[in-house]
Amino acid sequence: MNNFEFKNPTKIIFGKNTIEKLANEIPKDAKVLLLYGGGSIKKNGIYDQVKTALSNVDVVEFGGIPANPEYAKLMAALKVIKDENITYLLAVGGGSVIDGTKFLSAAALYDGDTPWDILAKNIRTHKGMPFGTVLTLPATGSEMNSGAVITRAETKEKRTMGGPGLFPEFSILDPQVIASIPQRQLANGLMDSFTHVLEQYMTYPIGALLQDRFAESILQTIIEIAPKVLKDPTDYKAASNFMWSCTMALNGLIQKGVPNDWAVHAMGHELTALFGIDHARTLAIIAPSHYKFNFEAKKEKLAQYAERVWNITEGSTDDKAYAAIEKTTEFFHELGIKTKLSEYTEDYEGTAEEIAKRFTDRGWKTLGEHQTLSPDKVEKIVKMAY
Known part of the structure; x- marks a missing residue:
């Protein structure tokens, strides 16, 4: 740690x-x-x-x-x-x-x-x-x-x-208060908090056992209560677990002592700035492609996530890691959230190049937990998300 x-x-x-x-x-x-x-x-x-x-x-x-x-x-x-x-x-x-x-x-x-x-x-x-x-x-x-x-x-x-x-x-x-929130915003809240946890958890093992289990417990809770919140936001038990999970996902606790990523957010922010897409939905667009592109660097943690959060125990480390990405994408779809940029706008050509240029112009040479995601790699990840 x-x-x-x-x-x-x-x-x-x-x-x-x-x-x-x-x-x-x-x-x-x-x-x-x-x-x-x-x-x-x-x-x-x-x-x-x-x-x-x-x-x-x-x-x-x-x-x-x-x-x-x-x-x-x-x-x-x-x-x-x-x-x-x-x-x-x-x-x-x-x-x-x-x-x-x-x-x-x-x-x-x-x-x-x-x-x-x-x-x-x-x-x-x-x-x-x-x-x-x-x-x-x-x-x-x-x-x-x-x-x-x-x-x-x-x-x-x-x-x-x-x-x-x-x-x-x-x-x-x-x-x-969530009783009057529209379904779209409830789904966005579930998506946003889930990805906040992933940004602090989906990196590489560092022996922070308690931090990992804090993160995994929040992910498990969001998965469990999501259908209840969407079906009946007046369900107080589900609502209270939803609200507290969102707070705990980004109050600083689970990020201490562990590497953090935040590249998904950096890319997602640009999609909101360029197209006005809901913040949470930009995360759903970028995250699956980000994990696939950085598979080798993240596969150990992806496999751990597969076992502990999704109960995927069969197969090799690679098999479990790939299955985890697929289960995560399925979960986003179950929330009613699409995961490709082309499903939000027809004007997506050139977006990857524009985002890479913005990062270069700002002097953002690298992103991610290993600081290896250069603007040219960002361009490839965003293109994968088309």
Whole structure:
């Protein structure tokens, strides 16, 4: 196992009717900017619960943060923060709203030339404006980590950011909220969390026995509860396991002491930036081809995954590893998610070359757990995914 340090300061408030505890977590003298997305929280009752809990708090609202948090929209929110002398941020939404809030947390205290530099120059945030979250869509794990992904439509870019100053102070997780989430978004959440685990697990054996079993238990749980969540999102047992699996998949715990990949996400982000494909679905497009292309480097872990998660015990290491890729692809299909780029757009020719060029232009010489995936190899993986 590799050396590591681990600290996660986010307070989790989990369970039924926990939104009412919101007022206990925000300083009484704070001026709060309430951030949310397209307005679904006003239809499903979450907005009313939040407003009731904050009835004695000075609150300004900013809605309309899109599914891929857009830089221009966030800059409008940043102006509100400055004009209204906001001191505390509250994200009520899924990963996109929370990611957008993290950007605002960083940008509110940033004294550089332009807040875009935080993303373009990969500037880590060590102190941001304090914020909390009320999670409405399990998927990204952003409610308990310090990373974010922001889109800039004018340049068709999707860039990452983070730093120890961007952990939420608290996150409220009430599994009852998933009852009103559309099937497509539920499937995306299951897909996103599953792939988050794979990015931290599907590398090579390093003797981190507990970390492997943490990861495998999350994968097994997602596989078990997926059909229940999709069939009946009011099933509280399934919903609670779904929500907690999404959080645990990316709160930093399972990645400590082990190699990480994240090349699937790097390539997937470009597909979202270029075509607007849902983030989770871009992961389903790239992951099978990525594992096939890097088969020799990953086959030991793929075979372990086959045995422990999919109960595939027959055959050689190669046989089990190939079977694991096929079972994973089948699982994505069972979620109703397609796994080829050509199933999402007819305008896919030249995409692989464009992504490889973008990585080259940014100076991204290598990706993956071994840092061996050069842009020319990225091009081949994306072409395999056509």
